[in-house]
Amino acid sequence: MDVDLGKLFFCGFDDFNEEAREVIQKYRPAGVLIYPGVLSKEYLFLDFMNFLSRNGRFIVSSDHEGGQLEVLKYVPSFPGNLAAGKVDPVFTGRYCEMAGRIMNTLGFNMVFAPVLDLLSEKGSAVVDLRSFGSDPEVVASHGMEACMGYFKGGVIPCIKHFPGHGKTADDSHYLLPTVNASFEELWREDLLPFRRIFQSRVKTAVMTAHVKYPAVDDLPATLSKKLITEVLREKLNFKGLVLSDAMEMKAISENFSVEEAVRFFIEAGGNMILLDNFRDLPVYYESLKKLIEDGSIERGKVERSIKIVDEYLSALENRFNSGLIAEVAERAIECTRMRKELLGREVVLLVPSNKNLSPADTTGDDYDLIPEVAKRFFKVRDVIRYDIEAGPDDVDGELIFDFVVNASKNEQVLQAHLSLPSDRTIYFIIRNPFDAKFFPGRSVVITHSTKPISVYKSFQHLLGRCS
Structure with a gap:
């Protein structure tokens, strides 16, 4: 059973790095919550997402509710639940x-929504x-419609x-709130939305509140x-998945x-x-x-x-994403082959200026993200932006990453790139693959793309982290 214990965890990820990969591969949490x-x-x-698709089945969720809490830029912004509550539920x-x-x-195959808490005049901003x-x-x-x-x-x-979290003025992120309502009041008001949804039998999961209700329990x-x-x-006869809040x-x-x-949970x-x-x-x-080994938690419950x-994992769609x-x-x-010992050195980045080369071109902004991506993998000593139409100036450094854009179409630009120290420069051909033939015998990476994901993957490739 120990190999399955990870299935009882839903983990938030604010970064995706080697540490995150190792935690997922070692402990195998069934739930992955992706943060901003x-x-x-x-x-x-x-x-x-590519990593998850290669490593098994996961419940993948976000906190995107629409309105007050929005984290997915791909989903159009929404006025939110309070505004929606003023119109027909069909919307x-x-x-x-x-x-x-x-x-x-x-x-994603789960979303931590909708919120069913009631709005109270003395309630919390949460x-x-x-x-x-x-x-x-x-x-x-x-x-129900949501x-x-x-x-x-x-x-x-x-x-x-x-x-129900609505009847307290306190925020459970900071302290343990208390709702001093009778169970009859909770049943009639706060629990009504939950009851209706359970009666409809639409498949859901439930997240609990870190709130104390003394009329029911001291916990x-x-x-x-x-x-x-x-x-x-x-x-309420709910047989499905119950999650804690964080x-x-x-x-x-x-x-x-x-x-x-x-x-206790x-x-x-x-x-x-x-x-x-x-x-x-x-x-x-x-x-x-x-706790399982010493008998403090019943194995049957686990x-x-x-x-x-x-059951939830098996019900999820398994599709390309x-x-x-x-x-x-x-x-x-x-x-091309390159000296791996160079990769431990400080890096000087030669990054093209932000310029589109055609009316049918929006790639200029991609270059602005190259330094950010590089700093995830290497110690960057300096970032030098150069004019695409002039090429880079002479530069010195223990290791130089030169991002090349259409150099072969301009002799002056090509010579500027070729003048860099060949034994300490890795050329990233990020736009025109024909540029590569002008750098014979040198360390070259051809990405066939200016996109940050391609630059990111090229760095992983250099470090031996690609499959």
Whole structure:
């Protein structure tokens, strides 16, 4: 069973690097939550999706709700749930289907949405525009349409935050909030949207709230057997996937140890532990393993959770996604032999000026990202921008990366590139592959593309990290 314990974790990734690769390959978390740190760098996102497609099945999610919380630049910005709650729910369904189709095409198969929390006059800014409104019936109607829309679009919705975060003025990111409402009030109001969606039998997952409801239990909902097993599982008859909210949030992390949080959540009937930071996975994984070994957590509960996760994994679409773009970039690269010992040295980058070469050309902006990409792999001593129509000036350095654009079409430019020290320069032919024949006997990389993902993959190739 130990080999499957990773399936009980959903990990957030704010970067995609060698550390992230190693964590995924060693611990095999079933859930991957991609944050803006990756999404804002398209080349990283594309490579991450390609990596995931090569390494098995994963539940891949984002926090993109539309409105107050938007992280995917590919999905058109939306007025948000509060505005949607003022119009016909059909618009919510249409937006969520559209957003879901885009997410699915990119490679996502789950979204941590919609929010079913009710808007309260004394509520916290953590809810605000994320709520469809104060009326439980309105929230239920829009929540239902959102779930059906996402599912039609190809992603599984994860409704949140059970049993409701709207009645507290506090934010569980910073402290443990309390909702002083009776269970009857919760049932009539906050739980109504959840009840309606469960009755519809549309496939969803549920995320718990790091909020305490003293009328039900002294433990926050995420750790409460009364709320997860007795209310969610038994009273509401939900048989699907239950996720925690991020365990590093202060509502949990400042009030419970790692072992307590893991033990209470799994024993309460939860299935997947959400971690905001993938670097925390080893600690939580080892805690779970230890708790199982010493009998603090029933093996039967763990086995049931793994079975539920497997059911969701098997239901996900297995299709090509945006990772194929990284695959094309990687397969297109050609290299000549080069001295690998050079690659440990400081690098001087010779980067073309931002200039399009034709009205049918938008590649100029690509050059601006070369330094950012290079700094992920090498220690860059200097970045020198040169005029495409004049070529680079003489430059000295332990190692020079020269990015060449149409040099063979201008003798002056070609000679400027050839004047660089041949034993310390690697030429990246990023536009015209015919340029390569003018650099015989020199270290040359042909990317067949100016795109950042192609430059990124060429660096990986140099370092032996491509398959």
